[in-house]
Amino acid sequence: MTRFTTYRALPALVALLLGACGYVSEGDNQTEAASQITRNEASHADEGAVTLSPDQIAAAGVQIGRPLAGGAGAIDLPATIEGDPQETQVVSAAIGGRVVALTRNLGQSVVRGQTIAIIESREAAQMKGEVQASRARLALANSNLAREQRLFSQKVSPEQDLIAARTAAIEARIAYSQARGQVSAAGGGGGGLNRLGITASLSGQVIARPVVLGQTVAADAELYRIANLRKVSVSLNLRPEDAGRVKPGNVVSITAPGRQATAHISFVSPALDPQTRQVPVIATLGNGAGQWRVGESVTASVQLSGSGGSSAIRVPTTAVQTVERKSVVFVRTPKGFRATPVKLGDAAGETVIVRSGLTGREQIATTGSFTLKAELGKGDAEHED
Template sequence: MAARELALDGQALRSAGIGFAPVQRERKASDLSFPGTVAIPPAQLRVVAAPVEGLIEAVEVAPDELVTAGQTIIRMRSPALVEAQRAYLAAEADAALARDRLRRSEQLFAARALPERDLRVAENDARTATYHVNERRHVLTLMGMTEQEVETLQRTRAFRPTIDIPAPKAGIVLSRHTSPGARVAPAEPLFTIAQLDPLWVNLQVPSSRLASIELGSPVSLPGQGATGHILRIGRSVDPATQSVTAVAQIDTRNGSVRPGLAVIVRVRVEQTGGAQWVVPAGSVVRHRDQSWVFVRKPDGVRAVPVEVLSENSRDASIKADLEADDLVANRGLIPLLAELAKTDSD
């Protein structure tokens, strides 16, 4: 957006009580502060679900407890598991019988005492029986039995009525969704386990500040002493807040940063391209979704569009087409805003 000349002479400026202050060139990086909420990266969450219908016999861990991969966290008893083992042993017996029939058919065919068609039928029956065994074996592993336990079942023919459910990975138990004595259905959630390092912070960045941050920008949490970087910047704007969600990845600083914590995040903005200036905070105004400053000129005042990089109660860091000896209005800006509004129809 182009700068606009305002028709105000020196007498009019003095009468309106408009004051001016010098600008300062900013030669270092600046920090932007945004509110955020700590969250767990989705890839670090694991939901442990019931592999089969049954009764919870024992719960071995509690919320907020550290678990290791493979550690038993819950034990359950399941009639459906017993039935699946019976079906597997029955499929094994059928497969053994089909293999015996195939051997006899091969012998008879070699002696020219069996038609080739009957041999092919025996071969197909043996293959089908093997597929059925593999299917029933896979069902047992889906129900939580290990390969070693399946081998033991095949060797001893002793049914196992209970199943120990292990932690799929090391982490912290975030929540428990069941208790001893409860009956659960297949795929019903039992535990939620998470790794808590690193963590994410979801930042709410106003759309007017979006151009100031970029992927990889350093971030810090002053209250917790943690550091990280911008991982992702959203592409949609929330209509209610006119903000964009950006995600920063941070370290946990030995547990000082926890999921759900509301934090203030500082994003370091390096000076790149174009001149950056520091002006009094009261010098920057908003008009028609654009930030402006009013620059004193020999023949009046010029309204200059600016990009605000950061601001606090005292001053603001801006990017604008200014000169080192420029003066910007810092008080009595209402008449200048009125003159700026008049230029909208020009």
């Protein structure tokens, strides 16, 4: 081999040795750097995301709601769940007698117009007997009227007799209508001459039944109490100085062990309660799922209206978690949730002000956010591995 040949082979030998030692060319460095940037961007895009299906969200007990907007403060008060006065009915006995049938028990559903009790009494027999007698008198009066009309047309009977027959038929019809109206007002039906059926004029659930079979009751005695519990009322009392900052439409956060919901003020009394010297307030609360029960004690966080018209975004304290020393709220996404950093303000009862990070239009995890934080931690651990 000549010296020239040796020089020509040196570059190839050097490249081979550098490759064996792990040396990468500048072009390869640029390609690797671009790949790393792409991986970092993908990792950053998934940062804070928790992927869950709707079934997994439900199984984890995560409840979804929207932030509360408006208000300049809140006060926490004890409150009581009550039936909506517009959707509650007392079913009473229109006549006195003995209760011989009660077709519904506590908690059972009732349909409007359904017979739910039967009362047996002499008064019922008299009322139903009058219906039958007035019906017979009406039939006779109509027959006489038809006969007088026929005789008058034949010029056999004078017009005066026709007018009298027509008047008698009208009076008989009025008497029959009155007798039927009395029975209808008392209940009607019942299956016997001396029995009256009591019907429900409201669809709902039986929440009280203070009588038993065989009991003798007086007229107007309560037999049932029926309530439509798709909506319930929240009853609370405010001090006069606070009542001036509350108006219909204000938000009330209702909490009880394991449950939370949002109600709205529907009534603020213009007068003080003479015993408590406070202002009675009623809020309306949706109860489609039946999770709130009449008579239950709850805590109501009432949003107060500010004098300067300021507003704020509030979220339940159960919606806030701390991730990497930052306060976050889990915002609903098409694939699950995303941990969104927020800046918090003052707490007010069971809610806290969000000064930045939310617009108020998002759907957020109001309860169960700790489970989402745990899922986020699992995802970070897997990513590090």
